[in-house]
Amino acid sequence: MNQKVVLITGCSSGIGLALAVHIAKDEKKRFMVYATMRNLSKADALIEAAGRTLGRTLEIKQLDVCDEASIKACVDSLPERRVDILSNNAGIGLIGPIECQSIDEMKTLMDTNFFGLVRLMKETLPDMKRRKKGHIVVISSVMGIQGILFNDVYAASKFALEGFCESLAIQVLRFGLNISLIEPGPVITEFERKVYEEGLKIDLSKADKVTADMFTNIYLKSYKQIFETLGQVPEDVAEHTFKVITMDNPPFRHQTNTLYTPMTTLKYADPGGDLPIETFYKMVFEHDKVFTTSLNFLKLLRWRSRKSFSLDKSN
Numbered sequence: 001m002n003q004k005v006v007l008i009t010g011c012s013s014g015i016g017l018a019l020a021v022h023i024a025k026d027e028k029k030r031f032m033v034y035a036t037m038r039n040l041s042k043a044d045a046l047i048e049a050a051g052r053t054l055g056r057t058l059e060i061k062q063l064d065v066c067d068e069a070s071i072k073a074c075v076d077s078l079p080e081r082r083v084d085i086l087s088n089n090a091g092i093g094l095i096g097p098i099e100c101q102s103i104d105e106m107k108t109l110m111d112t113n114f115f116g117l118v119r120l121m122k123e124t125l126p127d128m129k130r131r132k133k134g135h136i137v138v139i140s141s142v143m144g145i146q147g148i149l150f151n152d153v154y155a156a157s158k159f160a161l162e163g164f165c166e167s168l169a170i171q172v173l174r175f176g177l178n179i180s181l182i183e184p185g186p187v188i189t190e191f192e193r194k195v196y197e198e199g200l201k202i203d204l205s206k207a208d209k210v211t212a213d214m215f216t217n218i219y220l221k222s223y224k225q226i227f228e229t230l231g232q233v234p235e236d237v238a239e240h241t242f243k244v245i246t247m248d249n250p251p252f253r254h255q256t257n258t259l260y261t262p263m264t265t266l267k268y269a270d271p272g273g274d275l276p277i278e279t280f281y282k283m284v285f286e287h288d289k290v291f292t293t294s295l296n297f298l299k300l301l302r303w304r305s306r307k308s309f310s311l312d313k314s315n
């Protein structure tokens with residue numbers, strides 16, 4: 001059988017785990033998935049979710065995107081070093097005022113979110129070019145399109161990914177290769193929990209009072225609510241990504257959350273760039289009550305649609 005080889009990074013939890021399992025469970029068994037993680041002692045959740053696919057269409061391997069030797073060892077261990085679909089998913093978040101973040105923290109984030117992809121591409125792209133076959137599927141973010149308050153460095157890392165891929169996409173077209181950027185909005189995963197908990201622990205003494213207050217009383221206060229109202233589950237993102245992977249002509253960009261697209265559309269609607277900045281400013285500082293009420297309304301709608309869905313299923 002001519003299975004496509006898929007290599008995914010960051011499969012110990014969240015989107016990476018859901019994507020690996022979704023692809024491995026393909027009914028037609030069109031894919032052989034190498035689900036990788038930096039720390040194999042965290043494999044239990046993936047092993048459980050993979051079920052009978054483990055050892056059949058899914059295999060677990062060690063790979064740390066910050067470690068060139070680990071990437072090389074993983075790729076060298078694959079039959080003929082072949083990777084047909086490379087899915088760069090591993091990533092970390094960081095929120096807060098930049099005055100309270102160290103350069104080392106920022107470098108670790110860039111090293112993981114951006115240079116992680118660069119290292120993977122340097123290891124796999126030459127072979128893909130030689131074979132004239134390959135699809136690079138990058139888990140970017142809506143923050144690869146537009147910045148969000150207190151996500152300065154994280155958004156920068158996703159913009160870096162997007163600029164890198166947009167440039168390379170032109171070159172690789174010459175070899176018949178594809179690159180796709182998957183752009184989810186908020187997704188309920190470990191990422192959300194870790195980022196929020198780290199956010200609560202930040203020493204805000206280095207920030208002025210207005211900034212500290214903005215972070216605590218506006219950003220952190222609405223954070224949970226935004227995930228509850230706009231958040232997707234990782235399986236949703238996996239389903240979207242699977243569709244992109246199985247397309248004959250996959251798009252360069254794909255947003256996974258229709259509730260979020262009105263926000264990203266603001267970017268494309270104004271070449272001057274002020275529209276999203278002013279709208280977000282107004283949403284947060286001038287129409288905060290309307291913003292909170294809209295989020296509460298959305299939450300209610302989602303709760304009702306989930307309730308009627310479960311009632312439908314029980315009938």
Ligand SMILES: NC(=O)C1=CN([C@@H]2O[C@H](COP(=O)(O)OP(=O)(O)OC[C@H]3O[C@@H](n4cnc5c(N)ncnc54)[C@H](OP(=O)(O)O)[C@@H]3O)[C@@H](O)[C@H]2O)C=CC1
Binds near residue numbers: 012183
């Ligand atoms: N959750 C969200 O709201 C959104 C997330 N994204 C992006 O989705 C991707 C996956 O995040 P998500 O599933 O939400 O979060 P999770 O925290 O659940 O998963 C992140 C994964 O990345 C792994 N990872 C971190 N550093 C490295 C490294 N150096 N080498 C290899 N693996 C590493 C983690 O491993 P370990 O368990 O060892 O830490 C984990 O498996 C990220 O790129 C993120 O930026 C995009 C849009 C929204």
Ligand SMILES: CC1=C(/C=C/C(C)=C/C=C/C(C)=C/C=O)C(C)(C)CCC1
Binds near residue numbers: 141148226263284
């Ligand atoms: C504060 C704020 C917002 C927050 C958005 C958030 C918090 C998005 C998170 C996205 C994530 C976590 C992506 C990961 O890659 C909105 C809704 C745009 C409205 C304007 C003000």
